[in-house]
Amino acid sequence: MAEKGFYSLPDLKYGYGDLAPFLSEQLLKIHHDGHHRKYVNQANALLEKLDKAREEGTMGSMKCDIQSLAFNVGGHYLHSLFWENMAPTYAGGGGEPGGLIADLLENEFGSFDRFKKEFTEVANSVESSGWAVLVMCMEANRPLLMQVKDHHLYSIPGFRILMVLDVWEHAYYLDYQNDKAKYNQTFWDVVNWIEIDQRAEDIAGAGKVESRKAVNPATAHIIPKR
Numbered sequence: 001m002a003e004k005g006f007y008s009l010p011d012l013k014y015g016y017g018d019l020a021p022f023l024s025e026q027l028l029k030i031h032h033d034g035h036h037r038k039y040v041n042q043a044n045a046l047l048e049k050l051d052k053a054r055e056e057g058t059m060g061s062m063k064c065d066i067q068s069l070a071f072n073v074g075g076h077y078l079h080s081l082f083w084e085n086m087a088p089t090y091a092g093g094g095g096e097p098g099g100l101i102a103d104l105l106e107n108e109f110g111s112f113d114r115f116k117k118e119f120t121e122v123a124n125s126v127e128s129s130g131w132a133v134l135v136m137c138m139e140a141n142r143p144l145l146m147q148v149k150d151h152h153l154y155s156i157p158g159f160r161i162l163m164v165l166d167v168w169e170h171a172y173y174l175d176y177q178n179d180k181a182k183y184n185q186t187f188w189d190v191v192n193w194i195e196i197d198q199r200a201e202d203i204a205g206a207g208k209v210e211s212r213k214a215v216n217p218a219t220a221h222i223i224p225k226r
């Protein structure tokens with residue numbers, strides 16, 4: 001039987017200073033190496049705690065532990081997607097989408113500009129800590145917008161993620177102070193449409209098979225299949 005795994009902090013595919021001026025080197029380093037690392041460490045500590053309790057036959061606070069696990073694994077997963085759905089401008093970040101994702105957005109929202117306006121408004125209107133998220137619903141064959149509170153609440157279970165934007169204060173405050181709207185608008189300069197189009201292609205390809213299978217809606221969106 002395969003050994004149980006743990007989570008690990010992914011390396012960025014660009015340097016800490018490479019998303020400037022959207023994000024300063026200092027902010028991206030704190031966000032990736034500080035905040036994201038903490039979610040990974042806390043998730044792994046919870047897994048070890050659950051493993052130990054199962055070995056010893058003890059029962060801790062399951063409610064507390066699994067809620068904390070959802071928060072930290074959700075934080076790890078969303079940040080991992082976030083780093084990859086951005087790219088420096090020298091590597092193709094920004095601009096407009098092509099391929100399947102362009103067709104999906106045009107078909108759903110009527111135009112790329114309308115999609116940008118709706119996504120930006122979703123990000124602007126997140127209360128306290130959360131994320132703006134674009135997902136794909138294979139049943140309705142539509143991309144949908146969501147707000148995720150913290151890293152795991154208010155989301156529609158089971159839908160695969162196309163794009164995320166972190167709108168926690170830790171994501172922007174060092175560079176933008178309280179001007180979250182400016183951060184949300186500047187995000188468009190570093191969106192990695194090639195990565196997002198690849199996610200759309202992967203989801204569409206998997207959907208032909210997975211739409212006929214029973215998928216656990218409570219966990220399907222937590223398991224990255226990229």
Ligand SMILES: [Fe+2]
Pocket residue numbers: 031035079166168170171
């Ligand atoms: Fe974050």
